Amino acid sequence: MRTARDILSPEGILLLPRGFELKQWIAHHLLARGITELSIQLDYKPIEHRETISPVKLAERHFFKEYDRALDVIESTLYRLSQKQSFEIEEVEHAVSDLMPVVLSCPRIMHFLAKARQAGESLYTHLLNVGIITMLLGEWAKLTDEEIINWGVAGVMHDIGKSQVAPDLLDKPGVLEPEEWDTMKAHTVFGYMMAMRSGIQDSGVLATILQHHEREDGSGYPNGLVGSQIHPTAKAVTVADVFEAITAERPYRGRFTIYHAADALQGMLYGKVCPEMCTTFLEGIASFYVGNRVRLNNGQVGEVIWVNKYLPTRPTVRVGESYVDLMRQRDLSIEEEVFDF
Numbered sequence: 001m002r003t004a005r006d007i008l009s010p011e012g013i014l015l016l017p018r019g020f021e022l023k024q025w026i027a028h029h030l031l032a033r034g035i036t037e038l039s040i041q042l043d044y045k046p047i048e049h050r051e052t053i054s055p056v057k058l059a060e061r062h063f064f065k066e067y068d069r070a071l072d073v074i075e076s077t078l079y080r081l082s083q084k085q086s087f088e089i090e091e092v093e094h095a096v097s098d099l100m101p102v103v104l105s106c107p108r109i110m111h112f113l114a115k116a117r118q119a120g121e122s123l124y125t126h127l128l129n130v131g132i133i134t135m136l137l138g139e140w141a142k143l144t145d146e147e148i149i150n151w152g153v154a155g156v157m158h159d160i161g162k163s164q165v166a167p168d169l170l171d172k173p174g175v176l177e178p179e180e181w182d183t184m185k186a187h188t189v190f191g192y193m194m195a196m197r198s199g200i201q202d203s204g205v206l207a208t209i210l211q212h213h214e215r216e217d218g219s220g221y222p223n224g225l226v227g228s229q230i231h232p233t234a235k236a237v238t239v240a241d242v243f244e245a246i247t248a249e250r251p252y253r254g255r256f257t258i259y260h261a262a263d264a265l266q267g268m269l270y271g272k273v274c275p276e277m278c279t280t281f282l283e284g285i286a287s288f289y290v291g292n293r294v295r296l297n298n299g300q301v302g303e304v305i306w307v308n309k310y311l312p313t314r315p316t317v318r319v320g321e322s323y324v325d326l327m328r329q330r331d332l333s334i335e336e337e338v339f340d341f
């Protein structure tokens with residue numbers, strides 16, 4: 001049994017998101033927060049049957065099994081943190097370490113993340129996707145498994161403070177008023193306070209929650225730190241967060257392709273994000289460029305067959321029997337990725 005709609009407190013704070021599994025222990029918390037009725041949906045139970053399945057579908061099923069399990073852990077973690085209940089970071093570590101081999105061995109991981117976004121985006125999916133992308137960055141940076149898990153946990157936890165910001169503000173389209181922007185920026189401090197209160201001691205995780213919007217040139221928030229003052233784990237998560245945010249849909253715009261997200265990151269290479277982390281990321285993400293189907297702005301659909309990794313938005317695309325070189329045909333551009341889901 002799951003919630004059919006977001007459950008908000010009388011003050012408008014998100015208590016439970018749509019689709020949250022309703023366990024018995026939740027009921028009295030909802031009552032204590034003034035919730036007397038809620039819309040629910042019953043779980044669909046598939047009938048057991050035999051089937052044939054392709055290796056890609058098998059990988060996809062395996063990925064989503066771990067992905068959904070990790071999402072459940074994140075939902076429950078945020079709920080307990082926001083309710084000031086006891087919390088063990090080990091639960092997040094276990095979910096991340098279970099996910100790690102699936103993520104790092106999956107050549108279609110970017111497709112699966114896109115599919116996960118199409119199924120619905122929320123704070124929970126953002127946290128998990130950033131955790132996954134930070135793990136990929138850790139792999140490309142040649143970290144040990146233990147270090148990759150630590151980065152993944154920091155990625156998963158980085159935006160926990162957003163659970164304390166009203167959903168209307170998080171989803172508000174257009175420009176925020178100055179006081180709204182102040183509240184939004186405070187999610188870093190809210191999250192840090194939640195983490196400290198819950199007993200999280202890992203300095204990388206704590207620093208990431210507080211510092212993931214700091215920028216190398218001191219233009220970030222909340223403290224205007226410069227590069228040398230920012231924790232390395234926070235620098236890694238910042239790169240993953242920027243990439244994830246650009247490829248995610250927003251109320252005021254559609255989602256951008258991985259080519260455009262990489263291009264935007266490249267524009268932040270000097271002064272905004274850590275240049276070493278960013279370069280490692282751009283080198284690594286390039287392995288996902290070739291073989292994707294894209295729609296061009298003239299409506300044609302083709303397959304990306306070659307990319308200059310420093311000009312990711314201008315690949316060569318095979319359309320039918322012909323080749324379109326976007327480096328030369330400047331009037332053409334990639335409009336969107338096409339997924340054969």
Ligand SMILES: [Fe+2]
Nearest residue numbers: 158159212213
């Ligand atoms: Fe954030």
